[in-house]
Amino acid sequence: MARTWSRWLPAAVVPLVIAGSVAFAAQAGAEDLPERSPGDVLALLADRGHQPFSGEFEQTSDVGLPQLPGGVEVPGGDGDAAAVTSALEALTSDHTGRVFVGEEHQARLQVFDTFGERDVIVNGSDVWVYESAENAAAHTTLPADAGDHATTGEQLTPDAIADRVVEAAVPTTELSVREDVEVAGRAAYDLVLTPRTDATLVGEVAIAVDGETGQPLQVTVTARGEQAPAFRVAYTLLDLTAPDADLFAFTPPAGADVEEVSPPAEALQGDETRSPDHEPTVIGTGWESVAIIEAGERALADQPLLTQLTSAVDGGRLLSTDLVNVLIADDGRVLVGAVPLERLQAAAGSE
Amino acid sequence: MPGEKSRTHGGALLVSELRVLFRRRRTWAMLAALASIPVLMAVVVRLSAEPPGPGEGPPFLDQVTNNGMFVAVTALVLTTPLFLPLTVAVVSGDAIAGEASLGTLRYLLVAPAGRVRLLVVKYASAVAFCLAASGTVLLTGWAIGAALFGTGEATLLSGDTIGVGDAVVRSLLVGAHVTICMLGLAAVGLFISTLTDAGVGAMAAVAVLTIVAQVLGQLDQLAWLHPWLFTHHWLAFADLLREPIVWTSFMQNALLQAAYVAFFGALAYGRFSTKDVLS
Numbered sequence: 001m002a003r004t005w006s007r008w009l010p011a012a013v014v015p016l017v018i019a020g021s022v023a024f025a026a027q028a029g030a031e032d033l034p035e036r037s038p039g040d041v042l043a044l045l046a047d048r049g050h051q052p053f054s055g056e057f058e059q060t061s062d063v064g065l066p067q068l069p070g071g072v073e074v075p076g077g078d079g080d081a082a083a084v085t086s087a088l089e090a091l092t093s094d095h096t097g098r099v100f101v102g103e104e105h106q107a108r109l110q111v112f113d114t115f116g117e118r119d120v121i122v123n124g125s126d127v128w129v130y131e132s133a134e135n136a137a138a139h140t141t142l143p144a145d146a147g148d149h150a151t152t153g154e155q156l157t158p159d160a161i162a163d164r165v166v167e168a169a170v171p172t173t174e175l176s177v178r179e180d181v182e183v184a185g186r187a188a189y190d191l192v193l194t195p196r197t198d199a200t201l202v203g204e205v206a207i208a209v210d211g212e213t214g215q216p217l218q219v220t221v222t223a224r225g226e227q228a229p230a231f232r233v234a235y236t237l238l239d240l241t242a243p244d245a246d247l248f249a250f251t252p253p254a255g256a257d258v259e260e261v262s263p264p265a266e267a268l269q270g271d272e273t274r275s276p277d278h279e280p281t282v283i284g285t286g287w288e289s290v291a292i293i294e295a296g297e298r299a300l301a302d303q304p305l306l307t308q309l310t311s312a313v314d315g316g317r318l319l320s321t322d323l324v325n326v327l328i329a330d331d332g333r334v335l336v337g338a339v340p341l342e343r344l345q346a347a348a349g350s351e
Numbered sequence: 352m353p354g355e356k357s358r359t360h361g362g363a364l365l366v367s368e369l370r371v372l373f374r375r376r377r378t379w380a381m382l383a384a385l386a387s388i389p390v391l392m393a394v395v396v397r398l399s400a401e402p403p404g405p406g407e408g409p410p411f412l413d414q415v416t417n418n419g420m421f422v423a424v425t426a427l428v429l430t431t432p433l434f435l436p437l438t439v440a441v442v443s444g445d446a447i448a449g450e451a452s453l454g455t456l457r458y459l460l461v462a463p464a465g466r467v468r469l470l471v472v473k474y475a476s477a478v479a480f481c482l483a484a485s486g487t488v489l490l491t492g493w494a495i496g497a498a499l500f501g502t503g504e505a506t507l508l509s510g511d512t513i514g515v516g517d518a519v520v521r522s523l524l525v526g527a528h529v530t531i532c533m534l535g536l537a538a539v540g541l542f543i544s545t546l547t548d549a550g551v552g553a554m555a556a557v558a559v560l561t562i563v564a565q566v567l568g569q570l571d572q573l574a575w576l577h578p579w580l581f582t583h584h585w586l587a588f589a590d591l592l593r594e595p596i597v598w599t600s601f602m603q604n605a606l607l608q609a610a611y612v613a614f615f616g617a618l619a620y621g622r623f624s625t626k627d628v629l630s
Contacts, residue, residue, distance in 0.1 A: 004625045007620065007621050007624040007625050008621035008625070009621075010617035010620055010621065011614070011617040011618045011620070011621045013617070014610075014613045014614045014617045015614060017613075018610050018613075018614070056597070056599060098597070110509060110593065112589075112590075112593070112597075114410075114586065114589060115410035115411070115428070115508070115586075115589050116410075116508060116589075117508040117509055117510075117593060119509055119510055128510075130509070130510035132405075132506075132508045132509070132510060133405065134405050135405035135413065135506070136405075137510065236599070237599065244595070247594070247595070250510065250511075251512065252510065253504075253506035253510055253511075253512050254417070254504065254506075254512070255417065255506075256506075256510070
């Protein structure tokens with residue numbers, strides 16, 4: 001019986017081996033990148049050329065709101081209320097998906113659900129949107145001069161988010177470069193954008209910029225005073241070879257509901273869909289800006305789901321998260337900004 | 352050569368073990384129960400006045416009428432969380448404990464087959480059952496689906512359309528994924544089976560574990576634990592029905608199940624090789 005203990009040895013060794021290989025895989029170090037100043041990294045980011053690639057990404061959010069299941073039907077809700085809930089869904093739940101970029105104006109975004117998928121396929125001037133849960137497809141032909149809109153399909157990806165953040169924020173932001181990070185197995189500069197103002201809820205935004213290609217690989221947004229990012233989107237796999245061209249040639253499946261959508265560019269903007277008279281007004285600049293949306297539908301605050309998530313404050317109802325505050329004013333306007341409540345109330349009063 | 356002799360004994364032991372397994376009425380009853388699920392589902396869809404619309408019923412059900420092969424995939428969606436692991440729990444939980452409670456374990460160990468070899472053979476036959484179980488669901492699904500709805504083009508989750516040949520490959524991959532998913536559970540079952548002489552107790556414990564793991568997988572507060580649960584990727588075979596195929600979850604699952612097999616295999620070895628076999 002003296003050797004009995006040795007029979008249990010494998011059971012002790014196996015978890016050690018597993019833990020060891022997990023730890024090894026986690027810290028397989030990034031190769032060193034040459035030092036670069038924040039300005040150089042920003043230039044690397046801005047001057048990157050068109051690069052075909054395919055990548056898998058994941059997006060996680062923890063903004064201090066309960067997770068909303070996707071596709072919640074708001075009773076009696078349509079138009080604006082539905083837009084608000086779908087924006088909430090995008091904000092509060094986690095997503096994984098893939099993005100393929102082929103030649104210029106060829107892109108395909110796939111957002112995964114457990115047993116479903118949402119696809120946006122851009123091929124030249126053709127834009128297809130497909131939703132497997134409904135087996136419904138929508139097609140739009142972009143006007144010839146709408147070249148820029150061809151990228152609207154990529155709204156959730158690190159690329160698109162990084163570009164928008166940089167465009168909006170650089171003038172009022174302090175730039176720095178942190179220690180290199182590794183994202184999707186690639187060494188990247190970690191460009192940190194810290195707002196120069198205190199009048200925002202955003203503590204910092206970090207963009208991991210691929211050391212070789214200048215492509216954004218990860219964007220994290222951290223709320224003021226928090227350690228862990230409230231929002232993170234990052235590639236988990238990235239392949240810099242051109243994807244199969246067949247991926248961009250979409251034919252809706254037999255039996256799908258196919259809808260032809262007229263081309264106004266706003267119709268493609270997903271969550272930002274507004275009819276022209278609902279165009280948001282923006283007050284302030286940079287981090288402090290507040291968007292005012294004329295919801296025009298007083299019943300918005302009465303939606304049961306929104307009533308549960310919001311709390312009554314002076315001048316309306318507040319939906320408060322770590323990163324964004326939304327004030328549904330008593331007069332039906334909706335004020336959105338990454339700013340403290342007082343600023344939203346002031347903006348509501350000043351108009 | 353004693354080594355050679357024992358190797359042939361190992362082979363003979365496996366053959367006799369498989370013969371015992373697939374001669375048991377219990378095994379056939381379980382396979383028949385599994386086969387009845389795609390059949391029931393296909394017949395109900397066929398007889399219903401309106402075909403199911405998109406998003407109604409279990410995933411892919413609306414696809415069934417376009418391509419009979421989706422009967423197999425939908426049946427796997429239905430059986431993977433409960434029915435399939437239940438049958439694997441019965442076979443793997445009974446592996447050692449069943450012999451012990453029948454009093455036959457002693458005789459198996461009297462033969463030159465060592466304990467390690469018996470453990471390996473028992474696991475191999477549990478693996479054979481996993482393969483037979485998911486294969487039964489898949490093949491019955493194909494057969495009844497092709498018979499009632501015919502085969503045609505199939506729509507993937509991404510909205511792309513694939514032909515019959517591709518659909519066969521995809522559903523085979525789904526079957527492979529589900530089989531791999533059961534391998535970790537079979538190893539857990541084998542370990543639990545070495546802990547007790549009561550076969551029924553071991554089966555029940557394994558079945559309960561499957562449920563517990565899936566419940567834990569639903570709790571957001573335990574998100575850090577989720578990637579380590581053996582049930583984590585069970586329904587991830589949806590990724591094999593995207594265009595192009597997402598291999599990440601398939602590979603992660605294979606690694607995870609291999610880790611479970613290694614760890615619980617080692618635990619089973621530790622327990623079984625030090626156990627006093629009294630019956």
